Amino acid sequence: MSDTPLLSVSGLTKHFGHRIGCADVSFDLYEGEVLAIVGESGSGKSTLLNLLATELSPTRGGIRYRMRDGAMRDLLAMSEAERRFLLRTDWGFVRQDATHGLRMNVSAGGNVGERLMAVGQRHYGRIRGTAFDWLERVEIETDRIDDTPKAFSGGMRQRLQIARNLVTHPRLVFMDEPTSGLDASVQARLLDLIRNLVSELGLAVIIVTHDLAVARLLSHRVMVMKSGRVIETGLTDQVLDDPRELYTQLLVSSVLVV
Amino acid sequence: MPPHLTLERVSKSFTLHLHGGAMLEVVSDVSLSAGPGECVVLGGPSGAGKSSLLKIIYGNYRCDSGRVLVQDGSETVDVAAAEPRRILALRRSVMGYVSQFLRVIPRVGALDIVAGAGRQGGLDAETAAQRAKELLTVLNVPERLWGLPPATFSGGEQQRINIARGLIADRSLLLLDEPTASLDARNRAVVIDLIENKKRSGTAIVGIFHDDEVREALATTVVDVTQFAAKAA
Amino acid sequence: MTAQSATHTAPETGYNFAYLDEQTKRMIRRAILKAIAVPGYQVPFASREMPMPYGWGTGGVQVTASILGPDDVLKVIDQGSDDTTNAVSIRKFFKRTAGVRTTTRTGEATVIQTRHRIPEQPLGEGQVIVYQVPIPEPLRFLEPRETETRKLHALAEYGLMHVKLYEDIARHGHIATTYAYPVEVAGRYIMDPSPTPKFDNPKMHMMAGLQLFGAGREKRIYAIPPYTQVRSLDFEDHPFRIQTFSHPCALCAAEGVYLDEVVMDDRGGRMFVCSDTDSCEERREQGHRGAMLADTPAALKGESSHV
Structure with missing residues (x-):
C-alpha cells in the first residue's frame, strides 16, 4: 500500500456565473480505491467529475496526480498535450452515454485498439490480438470484433467502453453513471464485471452515481454531495448504514430495499 | 502481548433527522477487551445494542466518543478515528466479520466465493483453494454445489458458505453475529469446532450467540450489554 | 511588378493578369509561403469565388493564379489526361486571363495543375505541381469536429489515422484505401494527398519540385517543399504497397506506370492504358508499341473524335 495518494484534490471550486457548480472539495484517492460520488441530479457530482478529469477548469483549487514515475504533478499546470496523453494512457473515462465514449462508426476491435495505436503500436496482428483478448474479458462474443457498436445492445456498448478504456492499463478510471438506463439484470452483470476488473487490476476509480446500490456494490468510500458541496464522506458501508446528515438519511431511506 | 481489541468508553447514538431529530x-x-484466544460473548436481550457494538468495532457504525483500538501487528489502530483505507486494510488482514446473512454475489460459484475471500485475506491462491475445499467439506456442503452460485441454495447452505468465507483467512480478530442461528445440530457442532480451532490458534473473538450450547462451549467471558444502556440521556 | 507585359498571347482585356486581383494574390502567396515553411500543415486562406463551381478545382486555380508569371508554361491534367473537360477549361481559363504559354509536355511545363495524378516523368527542380483538393482534412473520416482535428494536428495525436487503416484491414483483409492515402510529411504533420491514387505517393517523397495543395471550398492551402520526406502510413505487418498491374500499357507497352481501364465495346472487351496521356504519347513517338495498338478504336488513337 503506497502512502502517497494517486490523486490529491484540494479546495476544488467551480462557479458558473453566480451559480455554484461545486465548492471547496478536498480529498485524497489512493491506488486501488473506489470512490463513489453520490447525490441527486444537480448536486454537482458531474461537475466535480469533469473538473477532476480536467475537462472543465476550476475557479479555484488544485488537483495533483502521481505520475508513473512517482512524481506528484499539478494537473492544472500541465500542458494540454501532457494532460491528453495522461487521459488516453494512464486514465480512463467510462461515460453514461456510450455514443460519447465510443466511436460508433468504428468496429469493436478498432474501438479497443485506438488507444494502442495512439501510443504508437503499429503491428496490426498484435493490436487485433489484444482487442480480441479484451472483448473476451468484458464478455463480448469475439466474433463481433468487426461489428460497429451501433449493432450492440446498451450493456454491450458499456462493456466495450470499459475494454476500450482499460486496454492501456490505466491506473485511474472515471465513471459517470455507467449503469444507468440499463435493465436490472444487465446492470447486475455489468456491475459484477466492473467489480472484478477493478479488484483484479487494482484500479483507482471515481464513480459518479445517483444509485446507492451501485455505490454499495462497487465502492470503498463514498462522498455525498448536495448543492455543490460534500456534506458527508466516509467508508461506504459506514455512510450508508449509519448516515449522519439529514440529506444522506433521506437518500438512504428513499432507496427501495430489495 | 496486548489484547487484540480494546474498547475504551465507547458511546453511540443515532440522530434520526427524518423523525424530528430524535x-x-x-x-x-462501553469498555471491554479481548485478548488472543479469548472469546468475549455479548449477552443481553435483543435491542440492547449487541449487533451495533460489533458494527462499531468493524467500523461499520461510527461512534460518538471513545476509542476502538485494534492491534495490527505492532501497531495499534483506533477504528473510531482511522481513515477509511486504514479500516479497509484492517478488514483485509486483521479483523473478520461473520453475520448470519450471505450477501450474494451473482454469477460466482460457492467455492470461488470462499477461496476469493481467502485470497483477499492474504492467502496465496493455492492455499486458498485448498482451504476452501476443506471448509466446504467439513461444513457438509455437497460437492455438487461447489461450482454453483449460492443464490439458489437453501438458507442453511448459504449460511455455511458465509461461515466458510468468514473463517478461511487467518485473522487475529473475529466478530461473529449469530453465525449458528438456524443451523442444525450437526452443523452447529462443526461450526463450534471451527471457532474453537481459531481460538486455539490465538484469534480473539467477540461474538453474539443466542444458543446456550454454543455460548457455553465457546465463551471465555460473557459481557452483559444491558449494563451499557444509555444512562438517562 | 505588373504582369501584363511580355505575354505570349494577348490576354483578354478587362481582367487582371491571371484573373485574381493583386491583393488577393499577395494574400494567397503569404499562405503559400507559410505552408512551405510548415510542411504538411493546412494554412487557412480567404478563398475567393471563382468563375467555376466548387469541385472543379477552385483551390488549385487560385494557387496557380497566384504563382503564375508571364514566362511560365502551364500544363493542366485531370486523371492524368490533358484533354478532359476540366483540364481543357482550366487551361483555357489561364490562356485567356494570363496569356501564358500552355503545354501538354511534362518536361516543358514550369507549373502543372493536377487533379488525381502526378505525371510519370519525375519533376525537376524549378517545377511546381499544384494539386486540386476537395477535402484537405485526413482526420475528417473519424473526427467530424474541426476544433478537435486542429487540436489533434497541433498535438500530433495521430492514432486515429491508424484506426482508419485498421478498419480497412479488418474489413477487407488488406489496406483497401487506394487513393487519398494518408502520408506523414517531414516527420510531423499527417496530410491527405487529396484524391491522388496511392500509386503516386512514392513520387511525393523527396520530389525535386515544389508541391502545393489548394482546397477552395475548405479554404486551405498546404505544401511539400522540394526534397522533403513523405512517408505513407502503414502497419509493420501490413506495409504500404502501391498497386501493380498485370499487363503493360496496351498502347505504349510501358510497365510500372498507372493504368486506366478502358471499356471498348458492349461485349466485355476492354484494355488497360496509361493514365498519363502525355507520357504515353511520348513513348509512342519514340516507337514503343503496345499489344492493342493495331486494332485500337480510332478515338483512342487520337485520329478523330467520336460523336
Whole structure:
C-alpha cells in the first residue's frame, strides 16, 4: 500500500456565473480505491467529475496526480498535450452515454485498439490480438470484433467502453453513471464485471452515481454531495448504514430495499 | 502481548433527522477487551445494542466518543478515528466479520466465493483453494454445489458458505453475529469446532450467540450489554 | 511588378493578369509561403469565388493564379489526361486571363495543375505541381469536429489515422484505401494527398519540385517543399504497397506506370492504358508499341473524335 495518494484534490471550486457548480472539495484517492460520488441530479457530482478529469477548469483549487514515475504533478499546470496523453494512457473515462465514449462508426476491435495505436503500436496482428483478448474479458462474443457498436445492445456498448478504456492499463478510471438506463439484470452483470476488473487490476476509480446500490456494490468510500458541496464522506458501508446528515438519511431511506 | 481489541468508553447514538431529530441512544461508555484466544460473548436481550457494538468495532457504525483500538501487528489502530483505507486494510488482514446473512454475489460459484475471500485475506491462491475445499467439506456442503452460485441454495447452505468465507483467512480478530442461528445440530457442532480451532490458534473473538450450547462451549467471558444502556440521556 | 507585359498571347482585356486581383494574390502567396515553411500543415486562406463551381478545382486555380508569371508554361491534367473537360477549361481559363504559354509536355511545363495524378516523368527542380483538393482534412473520416482535428494536428495525436487503416484491414483483409492515402510529411504533420491514387505517393517523397495543395471550398492551402520526406502510413505487418498491374500499357507497352481501364465495346472487351496521356504519347513517338495498338478504336488513337 503506497502512502502517497494517486490523486490529491484540494479546495476544488467551480462557479458558473453566480451559480455554484461545486465548492471547496478536498480529498485524497489512493491506488486501488473506489470512490463513489453520490447525490441527486444537480448536486454537482458531474461537475466535480469533469473538473477532476480536467475537462472543465476550476475557479479555484488544485488537483495533483502521481505520475508513473512517482512524481506528484499539478494537473492544472500541465500542458494540454501532457494532460491528453495522461487521459488516453494512464486514465480512463467510462461515460453514461456510450455514443460519447465510443466511436460508433468504428468496429469493436478498432474501438479497443485506438488507444494502442495512439501510443504508437503499429503491428496490426498484435493490436487485433489484444482487442480480441479484451472483448473476451468484458464478455463480448469475439466474433463481433468487426461489428460497429451501433449493432450492440446498451450493456454491450458499456462493456466495450470499459475494454476500450482499460486496454492501456490505466491506473485511474472515471465513471459517470455507467449503469444507468440499463435493465436490472444487465446492470447486475455489468456491475459484477466492473467489480472484478477493478479488484483484479487494482484500479483507482471515481464513480459518479445517483444509485446507492451501485455505490454499495462497487465502492470503498463514498462522498455525498448536495448543492455543490460534500456534506458527508466516509467508508461506504459506514455512510450508508449509519448516515449522519439529514440529506444522506433521506437518500438512504428513499432507496427501495430489495 | 496486548489484547487484540480494546474498547475504551465507547458511546453511540443515532440522530434520526427524518423523525424530528430524535436521539436514539444505543450504547454508552462501553469498555471491554479481548485478548488472543479469548472469546468475549455479548449477552443481553435483543435491542440492547449487541449487533451495533460489533458494527462499531468493524467500523461499520461510527461512534460518538471513545476509542476502538485494534492491534495490527505492532501497531495499534483506533477504528473510531482511522481513515477509511486504514479500516479497509484492517478488514483485509486483521479483523473478520461473520453475520448470519450471505450477501450474494451473482454469477460466482460457492467455492470461488470462499477461496476469493481467502485470497483477499492474504492467502496465496493455492492455499486458498485448498482451504476452501476443506471448509466446504467439513461444513457438509455437497460437492455438487461447489461450482454453483449460492443464490439458489437453501438458507442453511448459504449460511455455511458465509461461515466458510468468514473463517478461511487467518485473522487475529473475529466478530461473529449469530453465525449458528438456524443451523442444525450437526452443523452447529462443526461450526463450534471451527471457532474453537481459531481460538486455539490465538484469534480473539467477540461474538453474539443466542444458543446456550454454543455460548457455553465457546465463551471465555460473557459481557452483559444491558449494563451499557444509555444512562438517562 | 505588373504582369501584363511580355505575354505570349494577348490576354483578354478587362481582367487582371491571371484573373485574381493583386491583393488577393499577395494574400494567397503569404499562405503559400507559410505552408512551405510548415510542411504538411493546412494554412487557412480567404478563398475567393471563382468563375467555376466548387469541385472543379477552385483551390488549385487560385494557387496557380497566384504563382503564375508571364514566362511560365502551364500544363493542366485531370486523371492524368490533358484533354478532359476540366483540364481543357482550366487551361483555357489561364490562356485567356494570363496569356501564358500552355503545354501538354511534362518536361516543358514550369507549373502543372493536377487533379488525381502526378505525371510519370519525375519533376525537376524549378517545377511546381499544384494539386486540386476537395477535402484537405485526413482526420475528417473519424473526427467530424474541426476544433478537435486542429487540436489533434497541433498535438500530433495521430492514432486515429491508424484506426482508419485498421478498419480497412479488418474489413477487407488488406489496406483497401487506394487513393487519398494518408502520408506523414517531414516527420510531423499527417496530410491527405487529396484524391491522388496511392500509386503516386512514392513520387511525393523527396520530389525535386515544389508541391502545393489548394482546397477552395475548405479554404486551405498546404505544401511539400522540394526534397522533403513523405512517408505513407502503414502497419509493420501490413506495409504500404502501391498497386501493380498485370499487363503493360496496351498502347505504349510501358510497365510500372498507372493504368486506366478502358471499356471498348458492349461485349466485355476492354484494355488497360496509361493514365498519363502525355507520357504515353511520348513513348509512342519514340516507337514503343503496345499489344492493342493495331486494332485500337480510332478515338483512342487520337485520329478523330467520336460523336
